[in-house]
Amino acid sequence: MTIKNATYIKSSAFIAQCPEHHAPEYAFIGRSNVGKSSLINMLAGNKKLAKTSATPGKTLLINHFEINGGAWYLVDLPGYGFAKRSKTERAKLENMIAGYILQREQLTNLFVLIDCRHEPQQVDLEFMQWLGESGIPFSIVFTKADKLGKQALGNSINAYMKRLAEDWEPLPPYIVTSAETRQGRDELLDYIESINKEITQS
Numbered sequence: 001m002t003i004k005n006a007t008y009i010k011s012s013a014f015i016a017q018c019p020e021h022h023a024p025e026y027a028f029i030g031r032s033n034v035g036k037s038s039l040i041n042m043l044a045g046n047k048k049l050a051k052t053s054a055t056p057g058k059t060l061l062i063n064h065f066e067i068n069g070g071a072w073y074l075v076d077l078p079g080y081g082f083a084k085r086s087k088t089e090r091a092k093l094e095n096m097i098a099g100y101i102l103q104r105e106q107l108t109n110l111f112v113l114i115d116c117r118h119e120p121q122q123v124d125l126e127f128m129q130w131l132g133e134s135g136i137p138f139s140i141v142f143t144k145a146d147k148l149g150k151q152a153l154g155n156s157i158n159a160y161m162k163r164l165a166e167d168w169e170p171l172p173p174y175i176v177t178s179a180e181t182r183q184g185r186d187e188l189l190d191y192i193e194s195i196n197k198e199i200t201q202s
């Protein structure tokens with residue numbers, strides 16, 4: 001699938017503010033700094049579309065990007081697990097994220113981003129557990145693949161999936177990506193296209 005155009009629509013603090021449409025939404029979530037905004041820009045082929053930052057914890061809103069004239073949407077969600085936030089700020093963000101994930105009818109698939117260099121972290125494992133219990137369809141996207149050599153990358157992902165196999169049967173699908181080298185771009189776009197096709201057929 002090709003992305004012909006990608007347009008920023010708006011940033012919303014809660015679901016009632018989100019854009020009104022009936023197209024599928026693909027949302028990206030994960031810890032602050034995992035590479036959500038960079039991945040969206042890499043997919044869209046526009047480095048300036050979503051704001052990226054070397055300082056974690058900057059995205060505090062739900063950001064909608066319209067793809068191919070509204071055929072579908074990419075959604076950049078705030079990062080979770082950012083330690084430097086106050087308790088009340090964290091609770092507010094968690095409510096916003098949970099509200100979107102549980103109530104947004106257009107949400108078609110959630111991509112949970114994991115830095116390929118990291119060992120399984122409790123916050124991510126618990127988040128995926130919660131998604132499972134809530135019946136939310138999700139897939140894993142490993143980010144920053146350019147930061148590891150081929151062998152180390154393979155080992156790290158195998159170890160991660162092995163840990164997930166303790167909780168999951170079948171395992172969630174996963175895609176390995178890099179915003180730097182554009183690794184995984186076609187695979188991710190084909191994956192989205194196949195889900196879009198399934199929806200229009202049903």
Ligand SMILES: Nc1nc2c(ncn2[C@@H]2O[C@H](COP(=O)(O)OP(=O)(O)O)[C@@H](O)[C@H]2O)c(=O)[nH]1
Nearest residue numbers: 033034035036037038052053054144178179180
């Ligand atoms: N080397 C490398 N750096 C990345 C990649 N993706 C993101 N980054 C860097 O990681 C930092 C956080 O990225 P950002 O997209 O803002 O993360 P977010 O907080 O999850 O939205 C930025 O400094 C990015 O340049 C990647 O695939 N490879």
Ligand SMILES: [Mg+2]
Nearest residue numbers: 036037051059
């Ligand atoms: Mg971001």
